[in-house]
Amino acid sequence: NAGVMQNPRHLVRRRGQEARLRCSPMKGHSHVYWYRQLPEEGLKFMVYLQKENIIDESGMPKERFSAEFPKEGPSILRIQQVVRGDSAAYFCASSPFATANTEAFFGQGTRLTVV
């Protein structure tokens, strides 16, 4: 049973470009969470999605950031017009149902560097 798969592992973008980060949850998991980790800091919640629905996006910056989890395919975190401050590790987690009552598993992360 494959774990949570994130790709790419490393992504370099120039300022102003778009970044697309992908997350395939574990088999049987329909809940996906995105977190951001700035250098030397802890993980900060960004968004919680179920298939085709955004449940909680209270941690998402209001501009340039969006997320989706379509009926088919991986969850996508999209960052438009990237800036240097977007450089961070972005982690995705999945669970079979809401993490209130179950264990969440994380992918290996995507390390975004904006140059």
Place this chain on the structure above:
Amino acid sequence: GIQVEQSPPDLILQEGANSTLRCNFSDSVNNLQWFHQNPWGQLINLFYIPSGTKQNGRLSATTVATERYSLLYISSSQTTDSGVYFCAVFETSGSRLTFGEGTQLTVNP
């Protein structure tokens, strides 16, 4: 929202020593997990422990939900234990895990 505090922030040990990491949280929780982030950045699940005590090899964890804290014990530490240890909680009224700032552990040979 819920506050999660981990202590100590940094810990340096000699190989073979024991240690205790603490996680305090400010509100009722349904779920608590401990993670190890290794030097390569990978997050590894250690324990899912909303309450009670669990053991896995040299590691064990105890959560006392009524007193709002959890402890992670590492015995006979090894250099491969180095990294950051995170506690994450799911508050009763919330919708996701909230992480503490972590404990940076360095085990020297």
